[in-house]
Amino acid sequence: xxxxxxxxxxxxxxxxxxxxxxxxxxxxxxxxxxxxxxxxxxxxxxxxxxxxxxxxxxxxxxxxxxxxxxxxxxxxxxxxxxxxxxxxxxxxxxxxxxxxxxxxxxxxxxxxxxxxxxxxxxxxxxxxxxxxxxxxxxxxxxxxxxxxxxxxxxxxxxxxxxxxxxxxxxxxxxxxxxxxxxxxxxxxxxxxxxxxxxxxxxxxxxxxxxxxxxxxxxxxxxxxxxxxxxxxxxxxxxxxxxxxxxxxxxxxxxxxxxxxxxxxxxxxxxxxxxxxxxxxxxxxxxxxxxxxxxxxxxxxxxxxxxxxxxxxxxxxxxxxxxxxxxxxxxxxxxxxxxxxxxxxxxxxxxxxxxxxxxxxxxxxxxxxxxxxxxxxxxxxxxxxxxxxxxxxxxxxxxxxxxxxxxxxxxxxxxxxxxxxxxxxxxxxxxxxxxxxxxxxxxxxxxxxxxxxxxxxxxxxxxxxxxxxxxxxxxxxxxxxxxxxxxxxxxxxxxxxxxxxxxxxxxxxxxxxxxxxxxxxxxxxxxxxxxxxxxxxxxxxxxxxxxxxxxxxxxxxxxxxxxxxxxxxxxxxxxxxxxxxxxxxxxxxxxxxxxxxxxxxxxxxxxxxxxxxxxxxxxxxxxxxxxxxxxxxxxxxxxxxxxxxxxxxxxxxxxxxxxxxxxxxxxxxxxxxx
Amino acid sequence: xxxxxxxxxxxxxxxxxxxxxxxxxxxxxxxxxxxxxxxxxxxxxxxxxxxxxxxxxxxxxxxxxxxxxxxxxxxx
Numbered sequence: 182x183x184x185x186x187x188x189x190x191x192x193x194x195x196x197x198x199x200x201x202x203x204x205x206x207x208x209x210x211x212x213x214x215x216x217x218x219x220x221x222x223x224x225x226x227x228x229x230x231x232x233x234x235x236x237x238x239x240x241x242x243x244x245x246x247x248x249x250x251x252x253x254x255x256x257x258x259x260x261x262x263x264x265x266x267x268x269x270x271x272x273x274x275x276x277x278x279x280x281x282x283x284x285x286x287x288x289x290x291x292x293x294x295x296x297x298x299x300x301x302x303x304x305x306x307x308x309x310x311x312x313x314x315x316x317x318x319x320x321x322x323x324x325x326x327x328x329x330x331x332x333x334x335x336x337x338x339x340x341x342x343x344x345x346x347x348x349x350x351x352x353x354x355x356x357x358x359x360x361x362x363x364x365x366x367x368x369x370x371x372x373x374x375x376x377x378x379x380x381x382x383x384x385x386x387x388x389x390x391x392x393x394x395x396x397x398x399x400x401x402x403x404x405x406x407x408x409x410x411x412x413x414x415x416x417x418x419x420x421x422x423x424x425x426x427x428x429x430x431x432x433x434x435x436x437x438x439x440x441x442x443x444x445x446x447x448x449x450x451x452x453x454x455x456x457x458x459x460x461x462x463x464x465x466x467x468x469x470x471x472x473x474x475x476x477x478x479x480x481x482x483x484x485x486x487x488x489x490x491x492x493x494x495x496x497x498x499x500x501x502x503x504x505x506x507x508x509x510x511x512x513x514x515x516x517x518x519x520x521x522x523x524x525x526x527x528x529x530x531x532x533x534x535x536x537x538x539x540x541x542x543x544x545x546x547x548x549x550x551x552x553x554x555x556x557x558x559x560x561x562x563x564x565x566x567x568x569x570x571x572x573x574x575x576x577x578x579x580x581x582x583x584x585x586x587x588x589x590x591x592x593x594x595x596x597x598x599x600x601x602x603x604x605x606x607x608x609x610x611x612x613x614x615x616x617x618x619x620x621x622x623x624x625x626x627x628x629x630x631x632x633x634x635x636x637x638x639x640x641x642x643x644x645x646x647x648x649x650x651x652x653x654x655x656x657x658x659x660x661x662x663x664x665x666x667x668x669x670x671x672x673x674x675x676x677x678x679x680x681x682x683x684x685x686x687x688x689x690x691x692x693x694x695x696x697x698x699x700x701x702x703x704x705x706x707x708x709x710x711x712x713x714x715x716x717x718x719x720x721x722x723x724x725x726x727x728x729x730x731x732x733x734x735x736x737x738x739x740x741x742x743x744x745x746x747x748x749x750x751x752x753x754x755x756x757x758x759x760x761x762x763x764x765x766x767x768x769x770x771x772x773x774x775x776x777x778x779x780x781x782x783x784x785x786x787x788x789x790x791x792x793x794x795x796x797x798x799x800x801x802x803x804x805x806x807x808x809x810x811x812x813x814x815x816x817x818x819x820x821x822x823x824x825x826x827x828x829x830x831x832x833x834x835x836x837x838x839x840x841x842x843x844x845x846x847x848x849x850x851x852x853x854x
Numbered sequence: 855x856x857x858x859x860x861x862x863x864x865x866x867x868x869x870x871x872x873x874x875x876x877x878x879x880x881x882x883x884x885x886x887x888x889x890x891x892x893x894x895x896x897x898x899x900x901x902x903x904x905x906x907x908x909x910x911x912x913x914x915x916x917x918x919x920x921x922x923x924x925x926x927x928x929x930x
Binding site for chain 1: 902
């Protein structure tokens with residue numbers, strides 16, 4: 182839970198006849214993380230050559246993938262798994278028949294689409310000529326006449342007549358001007374063009390064709406109709422093929438891809454003329470399983486040797502990092518994915534997943550802090566788990582949402598006593614921002630809020646609570662850092678301890694400032710009482726001497742252990758602590774938004790008068806609360822994660838580990854049977 | 855917190871300016887670092903952690919403004 186899965190380095194040496202069964206066994210067990218052999222590493226060893234299955238499988242795979250692409254099947258979620266035996270039996274035949282039918286249909290489909298586009302372009306070209314009502318073949322092909330068509334802003338008939346009495350012009354009104362068709366003697370072309378240009382001429386291309394424009398367009402529309410029918414038919418046939426063969430094709434592709442990967446494994450290991458050496462890591466708890474499997478598969482042809490587990494006894498190459506397979510109880514698994522987004526931990530350091538699992542929901546709950554919204558998150562999470570069965574990513578998100586929602590409801594019910602921004606009981610004396618409505622009129626819940634989010638004292642209490650959270654969280658981070666460093670450098674571990682002193686000293690100073698709030702006063706009396714008393718007045722505030730002393734001692738130790746420049750980091754630690762006040766800030770901000778929306782919507786519902794008002798109020802209220810729900814959830818989630826990733830991890834986390842990627846692959850579409 | 859004289863009012867404004875401008879400065883700093891971090895991430899997913907951490911390094915600037923604002927508040 183706190184450390185990744187223990188790994189053991191193993192070496193397999195055997196004769197080349199045993200290579201294929203060994204590789205197959207390793208792929209089926211999915212247990213070995215291969216240490217790749219780089220060509221030229223050792224004299225006498227070289228990388229192997231692919232197993233025989235490789236080239237035939239690769240060829241089939243290429244054909245299969247192009248089939249999948251033309252059918253558009255690439256990103257489908259898995260259906261019913263197909264047995265491997267069935268795949269191997271039917272694949273050859275299926276490939277041949279499908280290849281032919283799909284490729285011919287796909288080609289004809291492309292052709293039909295191209296012709297449709299041509300026809301549509303023709304229609305667009307001919308359309309402007311409909312008003313002129315002249316057959317298209319009369320508009321081109323002349324030697325001594327130039328024909329120009331387009332739009333002008335105003336009539337040019339008179340000017341044209343002046344320019345050339347033989348010229349003819351047809352003018353029709355179109356939207357925004359006049360459509361003109363000009364026939365003029367060819368030698369007058371430049372003058373005519375200039376004349377037209379002065380009138381704002383915008384030219385049409387003259388299409389080729391015969392017959393009246395209307396007829397041409399009519400014919401083209403009919404052609405497009407029948408072409409579309411053809412297209413629909415081809416699409417239907419392809420859909421039929423898709424439905425019948427989708428599962429089989431996807432399963433075959435997966436099986437072949439795994440086969441090809443397996444066959445290419447020898448390229449990654451060291452071989453000689455007659456032997457091979459496989460070097461890799463295996464989870465310690467599965468080494469026996471591997472040993473017995475090998476004995477069953479290849480007997481004595483392969484020698485299996487365990488090198489010592491890192492950290493116990495002599496390790497051959499200490500710089501070689503063991504791969505990391507995170508190993509946490511089931512509820513914490515979604516947080517492994519969140520951790521992976523940031524970085525995989527190194528093998529030797531503490532795995533922070535379980536701490537994220539404990540802390541993230543609390544921070545999220547504190548920031549959302551509302552019984553209604555918390556219930557909403559639980560509801561949405563359950564809905565996703567019920568409806569989305571196949572995407573693991575969504576399901577993990579749903580689990581995180583449910584956890585967060587539980588804490589949000591808890592804090593909403595017990596700490597802030599409100600649901601959907603409406604408090605359980607009307608606050609006395611203007612506390613809580615002054616919403617006149619409360620849940621008391623509907624159901625009297627016997628919980629009174631210790632903290633009112635929106636009152637003056639409430640905000641200050643929340644701020645102090647945030648700083649306490651900072652102390653605890655950052656303190657935990659520094660303790661984890663201490664544990665991590667203890668193994669290799671006493672000096673860095675002592676530095677972490679010094680940072681703890683600084684952290685505590687800063688906290689006492691901040692507490693001295695927050696002492697007049699309820700929470701601060703409580704802490705002062707019950708937890709830190711003795712420590713605050715001897716005080717000194719600095720900058721107009723009384724600061725506990727012990728806090729300053731801790732700060733001073735810590736600073737000196739840090740300067741000694743980490744170098745003088747590290748003292749600047751004390752300010753950044755202070756910044757990190759203050760950064761936790763975002764817990765209070767977001768909580769209050771979302772509370773204020775809910776209050777504002779309630780102040781708008783609730784009077785419509787309860788004091789509205791007629792049904793219309795009430796209905797409008799309900800709709801408005803629902804939309805606005807949905808907005809707060811989404812924004813609040815998003816903001817709280819991101820900020821809670823950010824506090825973990827940045828402030829917490831900065832205190833101890835190194836990252837940059839190698840994730841455990843065993844040979845072999847999980848089968849989603851096919852099943853080995 | 856009743857403000858009784860002009861001096862106190864000016865101190866309050868000063869506190870506001872201190873935090874406001876500090877926030878603006880930190881925002882400008884983080885803007886560029888953030889853009890570079892996202893660009894680097896687009897090329898190499900593994901840089902997310904380092905990029906995120908570097909993006910929030912300028913937050914210390916806000917702290918300086920906060921401290922000044924705080925000391926001014928003490929003078930009200």
